[in-house]
Structure formats: structure tokens, C-alpha cells
Amino acid sequence: MSKPRKVLVCGAGVAGPTLAFWLERFGFEPTLIERAPALRTGGYIIDVWGLGFDIAEKMGLLPALRETGYKINELRLVDGKGRRRGGFGARVFEAGLGDRYVSILRGDLAKLIYEACARRVRTIFGDSVIAVDEHAAGVDVAFAHRRPERFDMVIGAGGLHSPIRALVFGPENRFEKYLGYCAAAFTIDDYPHRDAHAYVGHAAPGRQVMRCALRGNRTVVFLVFSSPTTPSRSLQETAEQKKILRDTFRRDSWEVPDLLAGLDQCTDLYFDAVSQIRMDSWSRGRVALVGDACFCPSLLAGQGSALAMAGAYILAGELKSADGDYRSAFANYEALFHPFVARKQRVAARLAASFAPRTRFGIFLRNEITRVMTVPLLADWAMGGLLRDRLVVPSYGG
Numbered sequence: 553m554s555k556p557r558k559v560l561v562c563g564a565g566v567a568g569p570t571l572a573f574w575l576e577r578f579g580f581e582p583t584l585i586e587r588a589p590a591l592r593t594g595g596y597i598i599d600v601w602g603l604g605f606d607i608a609e610k611m612g613l614l615p616a617l618r619e620t621g622y623k624i625n626e627l628r629l630v631d632g633k634g635r636r637r638g639g640f641g642a643r644v645f646e647a648g649l650g651d652r653y654v655s656i657l658r659g660d661l662a663k664l665i666y667e668a669c670a671r672r673v674r675t676i677f678g679d680s681v682i683a684v685d686e687h688a689a690g691v692d693v694a695f696a697h698r699r700p701e702r703f704d705m706v707i708g709a710g711g712l713h714s715p716i717r718a719l720v721f722g723p724e725n726r727f728e729k730y731l732g733y734c735a736a737a738f739t740i741d742d743y744p745h746r747d748a749h750a751y752v753g754h755a756a757p758g759r760q761v762m763r764c765a766l767r768g769n770r771t772v773v774f775l776v777f778s779s780p781t782t783p784s785r786s787l788q789e790t791a792e793q794k795k796i797l798r799d800t801f802r803r804d805s806w807e808v809p810d811l812l813a814g815l816d817q818c819t820d821l822y823f824d825a826v827s828q829i830r831m832d833s834w835s836r837g838r839v840a841l842v843g844d845a846c847f848c849p850s851l852l853a854g855q856g857s858a859l860a861m862a863g864a865y866i867l868a869g870e871l872k873s874a875d876g877d878y879r880s881a882f883a884n885y886e887a888l889f890h891p892f893v894a895r896k897q898r899v900a901a902r903l904a905a906s907f908a909p910r911t912r913f914g915i916f917l918r919n920e921i922t923r924v925m926t927v928p929l930l931a932d933w934a935m936g937g938l939l940r941d942r943l944v945v946p947s948y949g950g
């Protein structure tokens with residue numbers, strides 16, 4: 553009998569293409585399927601350090617990452633009149649990470665990873681899995697638009713709302729831990745206020761806006777607001793999402809009116825709930841999950857992409873080590889990575905409230921804490937050790 557080699561990877565975000573890259577490198581035959589008609593490129597800037605940085609280095613992506621990314625030197629928190637009320641400089645990161653970090657648009661990171669595997673990996677855009685039927689000889693997969701096909705394994709990498717997770721493991725609400733916030737990101741062309749190499753943000757009770765200047769006279773904007781219930785499932789339409797954001801932020805000062813004018817014009821709005829996915833087990837038979845689909849740390853953790861990349865590398869590496877024996881590979885992947893991400897999720901859940909404190913006093917306190925973060929030890933304490941990755945990823949060669 554031939555060794556299990558044919559792997560369907562569902563979702564071309566960050567985890568999916570990283571997994572496809574390594575599976576192909578390790579001698580498997582991955583097929584990548586993405587529901588969107590083309591690679592999705594929206595999102596805010598994310599900071600890549602620690603494990604994510606290490607995996608990017610192994611993939612040979614560092615030069616492109618540094619060229620495409622940004623060196624952010626400052627987080628500046630301002631009041632309604634634009635006066636500095638808190639924040640810290642890059643020394644906080646440099647003390648712990650040296651120059652092993654880079655800030656990059658989430659869409660640019662996804663594109664770089666996808667381009668690294670695109671020529672060697674069969675990719676299907678504009679289709680998705682509607683049924684999986686597992687049996688002794690493999691997994692029969694039915695698609696929305698193409699003929700059914702048999703694979704040896706199926707990996708769900710469809711993000712926070714992973715359909716493979718829903719098909720095989722159960723409905724989203726069994727695994728979702730909503731953290732009480734929603735977040736949105738979009739870009740504006742020719743926005744008049746610019747500060748190079750800085751995140752500049754303003755908070756009102758339960759709300760936070762942040763902007764960052766990009767090359768090409770673009771600006772990327774990130775909005776967070778507290779919301780007792782998660783509106784994401786009922787709010788699929790961009791127009792509805794824009795209305796919610798306008799209504800939520802319309803009374804805020806600083807540059808918020810200008811930013812909302814940019815929201816009206818934007819065509820790349822990303823909007824989602826700030827939720828975590830917590831699961832006891834990430835695999836069932838020949839089907840496994842990776843990335844946000846099974847261990848989403850939340851949009852405010854700043855580590856979703858790094859964890860997705862590390863998880864994908866470990867999953868591919870364990871499949872290589874086990875020579876395609878998915879049972880032991882999936883078990884080893886979980887044993888190695890599950891405790892690590894569980895700790896990251898606990899810290900991220902604690903820190904979520906600091907992004908958009910719900911009271912004026914909470915904002916004041918948060919701003920004061922960011923001031924003392926110029927002292928590296930205090931920064932590490934304030935961030936719950938989030939800047940340290942206490943996991944040594946095995947080397948699988950290749």
C-alpha cells in the first residue's frame with residue numbers, strides 16, 4: 553500500500569500556505585483550496601517575532617519580510633486633542649528581541665508565504681469543501697463547485713470560522729470564547745495626518761482607534777470596540793459593518809471624524825469578533841486543524857500569524873517524521889504545541905481589555921502602564937511574558 557501523501561489543505565490565509573510549503577518540501581502532495589476567488593489581502597499590521605520570525609527564516613522569507621515590512625519605532629497614545637498621554641518606544645521590543653522582529657501588513661505576510669509555495673503547490677481558488685467522508689482508504693471530499701476527490705488527509709486551515717471544524721468537530725459556539733470586543737481594519741489613500749514608523753492611537757471608554765502610515769501614501773487603520781455580544785455572524789455585509797463602526801465611533805474626537813470619512817471610501821474592510829478558539833483535541837481520524845481554526849489566540853493577541861506559522865511547520869514536520877502515519881503525527885503535533893498555545897491564550901485573554909478599556913480611569917491606568925514599559929523588565933511583566941516564546945521548535949530538516 554502506498555504511503556499517505558495526498559493532503560487537502562483548506563484555507564489560504566497564513567496557516568494553510570505555510571503548511572502547504574512545508575508539506576511539499578517534505579515530499580507530500582498538498583492541494584490548497586481557498587474559498588475566496590483570490591488571495592485575501594486585508595487586515596492591519598501585525599508584528600512578527602519569536603516563533604513566527606524563526607519559521608519565516610527557515611522558509612527563506614526574511615529578506616522579503618524586511619523589505620515589505622516596516623520598522624515601527626513607537627506606540628503613541630494621544631488624547632482628544634492629539635497630546636501624548638502614553639506609549640513607548642521600540643526599545644521595549646529591541647531589549648527582548650534584538651532586531652529579530654518586523655511589522656508587516658497581514659495581507660503582505662499572507663502574500664509572501666503564498667508566493668513561496670504557489671509554483672509548486674496545486675491551488676484552487678473560489679471553491680470550498682461541503683462534505684468529508686472518512687473511511688479506511690482515505691477521505692472522500694465533496695466540493696461546492698468541482699467533482700469529488702479522495703485524499704489521504706484533510707487539514708482545516710480556514711481561520712476563526714473554519715468550515716472543516718464545523719463539519720467534523722461541531723458548531724463554532726462549542727469552541728469559541730468571545731472576549732467581548734469586535735475589531736476592524738481598513739486602508740485609506742492620501743490620509744492627511746501621517747507619522748512615519750509609529751502606531752498612533754486614541755481611546756474613549758470601550759473604544760480604541762489606531763493608525764499607521766504605510767508606503768505609497770497609504771494609512772492602515774485599526775478599530776476596536778467593546779460589544780456584549782458577537783455581531784459577526786449576523787453582520788456579513790460590508791455596508792452593515794461600516795454602519796456599526798460609524799455609529800459606534802461617531803461621537804469620538806481626535807482624528808476620528810477623518811478616519812470615519814476614510815472608512816466610508818474604503819474597499820478592503822476586515823471586520824470580526826475578538827474571539828479565541830479553544831479545543832481539547834485538534835484532530836479526528838484523518839482530519840486535523842491548524843492555525844486560528846483550532847487555536848485562535850484572538851485578533852488582539854498580536855500572535856495569531858506567528859502561532860499559525862509555527863503550528864503549520866510542526867504539523868508538517870511531524871508528518872514527515874512519522875513518514876505519513878497521521879495518527880502518531882497528529883498526536884505528536886498536539887503534544888508539542890497544545891500546552892504552549894494554551895498558555896498564550898490565557899495571557900492574551902487577560903490582556904484583551906487593555907486595548908479598549910471600558911472606563912476613563914481604565915484608559916488612564918492603561919496609558920500610565922505603557923509609560924513604565926520603557927523599562928524592559930516592567931514591559932515583560934505588563935505583557936505577561938508575551939514577548940517570550942518558551943518553545944524550541946524541533947528541526948525537521950528540509
Ligand SMILES: Cc1cc2nc3c(=O)[nH]c(=O)nc-3n(C[C@H](O)[C@H](O)[C@H](O)COP(=O)(O)OP(=O)(O)OC[C@H]3O[C@@H](n4cnc5c(N)ncnc54)[C@H](O)[C@@H]3O)c2cc1C
Nearest residue numbers: 563565566567586587595596680710711843844856857860
Ligand atoms: C482578510 C483577513 C484580515 C485579517 N486581519 C488581521 C489583523 O489585522 N490582525 C490580526 O491579528 N489578524 C488578522 N487576521 C487573522 C489572522 O490572519 C490570523 O489570526 C492568523 O494569521 C492565523 O491564520 P489562519 O491561516 O489560521 O487564518 P486566516 O488568516 O483567517 O485564513 C483563513 C483562510 O481560510 C479561508 N477559508 C475560510 N473558509 C474556507 C473554506 N470553506 N474553504 C476554503 N477556504 C476557506 C479564508 O478565506 C482565509 O483566507 C485576518 C484574517 C483575514 C482573513
